[in-house]
Amino acid sequence: QTVVTQEPSLAVSPGGTVTLTCASGTGAVTSDFYSNWFQQRPGQAPRALIYSTSNKHSWTPARFSGSLLGGKAALTLSGVQPEDEAEYYCLLWFGGAQSWVFGGGTKLTVL
């Protein structure tokens, strides 16, 4: 089933580390899902952060990293900054359905 699940919300303290995950309804997420991650602040368009599991764009801060973790795609923020408070979305490719599917988003709060 082409359903993508993310944690609805997470909280982290400034300077801390947090990992957001992205699960597929069809089973384990692998490199063949080419996971992408996006950040969206209120009132703004989304911004691409990570592509093809772990590759960063030129503008992606070094504290963001992508990986596969326990059968899921993961986005880890190390040394969280207040400006990282935002909604984060993963996007997975389902080759059988020939379609990309977004997860429901994770609202990250920096306390």
Next chain:
Amino acid sequence: EVQLVESGGALVQPGGSLRLSCVTSGFNIGGSWMSWVRQAPGKGLEWVANIKEDGSVKYYADSVKGRFTISRDNAKNSLYMEINSLRAEDTAVYYCAGTSIPWGECVFWGQGTLVSVSS
């Protein structure tokens, strides 16, 4: 500077039709997959469709197949989306996005255009 500017959003009655446009500048649209993504008010992102650099391949989300048609005109640096049989659940901000990175979907984004479906 990369720019994507959407237009064509409007208030439309259920069952109506609309054509969205996206004009790009600052990057090689002819070398880029282009996509449409939508976001209903207060909701998450929904990938809608994308189209290959030369227009020869198009993919659609199941929720819009048969009603939405994506197209492009590289000579005009433009992307389009024809939407038919509009429903209330199509109400959303529609974003245009593009990428020239293999498997890097939706790298560059526009600011969106609002489509409202209501009687």
